[in-house]
Amino acid sequence: MLDTTIINKLTDRVLNAQDHATTMTKLTDEYPSMSIEDSYAVQDELRRRWIARGDRCVGLKAGLTSKAKMLQMGVDEPSFGILMASFSRPENSAIDIKELVHPRVEAEIAFVTKAELKGDLTIEQVLVATDYIIPAVEVIDSRYEKFKFDLVSVIADNGSSSRYVTGGRPRDPRELDLRTIGVVIEKNGEIMALGASAAVLNHPANAVVMLVKHLASRGEVLPAGSYVMTGGITEAIPVSAGDCITARFQDMGSVSFRFV
Template structure:
């Protein structure tokens, strides 16, 4: 990690409890740096790691990771300049075509991503996109439902990392494919809400190639003393901008070569 911890162990636990409360009660809180302006990216990951430890202790199962803020559009939209990662648990997973409740979310948004399922463990530092492709079992299309617990979706990098990269729900689906049968750089994506196209792009929007985002994620995991185990489900970051959803909305993400992923939102 490029920056050192500024928070004490007590502060980290306190902030973790605050984030966990906001996540479980679906209430917005001010960004953490309002109270701790010196908070670093390393502090953010310390809070996130504590949050992960608590959820796993409560019986949640770690199923994978996500890269976030991986496109220029997202970084600009959120006013940050470095990507981030977050963890994914079984409690966040929703099946394809599900009715997803928004009652337990603050202000959900959806974005389209290419997801990777790993067949071999990956370990940083020095992990490259080629390493990622060689260790991938298959790729599939996914929709991530992000939900910042910070009021007005306003945050900085340390705060969003502490909030687990705004992770909330995710839906994998569509068509599983081998990576060697695809050009993962040029896959077109269309996001439709209630039958209308609301966002579009191609997969190069994610750091030039989605596998670059996974390599970056593995290298950040190394900084945290973690590896990416075989079997992990990993989302590589939003290709499109994130679109707000509310009860009654129906969402379909259509991917070139990968099929589509659909869901609807209910109260």
């Protein structure tokens, strides 16, 4: 692994790009030997600094969990990132486009846990430990120049996470077939993408299973009360100032907001 001095230097670079909505070159351009483990070390340092600023970690996100996203991003495995309270925006709110670099939106099913999760799990164990599921839209925002990156660099950029909006209505996950929930993303009233929730690893709870396994490999657990975004059901949709976004989830309601 890269030493602590380099991890801190890379964290400085990522944090500056995120704070000031500026671009940066792929981290692997300067450090071609950088590993996925190094990228998660950068995430750890990002979380430490955010908490030191007074922010609060509310949960985690799984990314690149659908075939559409894997093809779009040119990767073949999921990644994981941190969700802070400051990333959240209310439904029907206005998101300032000047705070973002390459914004895109994707519709996801979010899980809120009521029990700690650790180790190897089944889907049923995840569902039993889930307080409720709820519709969500993530605004992803890669800070890399010309939108060119690799998996190692993406993970160090916290999975391109920037904002998320939750809406619709909470549902008991055992009341629905979580493989067959239809989702439609509209931009300015025009349908831009549609899909079914099985696109996320055949069942969105599988994203939680993989996340908990990832945490176990690092000696961590998923605490009770965690908010977990399970990954985009469709490809990500580019947005710009003036765009109004609505994501409609079958039997779960919708999420709407706009960019200004």
